[in-house]
Amino acid sequence: KRTLEIWDRLGVGDPMVDKGVSWNVGKVFFKDQQVYQFNLLPEAAHERPAFINLQQYYCEAYLVERCLQLPNIDIRWRHQVTGIATRDDGALLTVHTPDGDYALDA
Structure with a gap:
């Protein structure tokens, strides 16, 4: 339910x-x-x-x-969050893809 x-x-x-x-x-x-x-x-x-x-x-x-x-x-297909650094105003994600890793501010 x-x-x-x-x-x-x-x-x-x-x-x-x-x-x-x-x-x-x-x-x-x-x-x-x-x-x-x-x-x-x-x-x-x-x-x-x-x-x-x-x-x-x-x-x-x-x-x-x-x-x-x-x-x-x-x-974002085939993307995997591999790290999270939390902050008071959000988080910084580490994202792994077949084309390489990147950081995403959220």
Whole structure:
């Protein structure tokens, strides 16, 4: 549920829920016998299901698509943060890429 709330704030909640398989009730079985059942959405006022099952590649695609729509987001593929020096006003990152390392002020 919490992840869906975050996805809503990022503007990708609807496509995630539409594509995923929603569920609220979990069931535990031993062989063919159900031994336990639990409802993860007991309050009627919730706007989203308790869980959705969604393949990772769909989740990543929706998030990348949304990032490309927003200003001030710079997607850098194959970059790895290898060091962080924190300051009161931000941080200085060391970033490793196939083309070499660089520093990024954040």
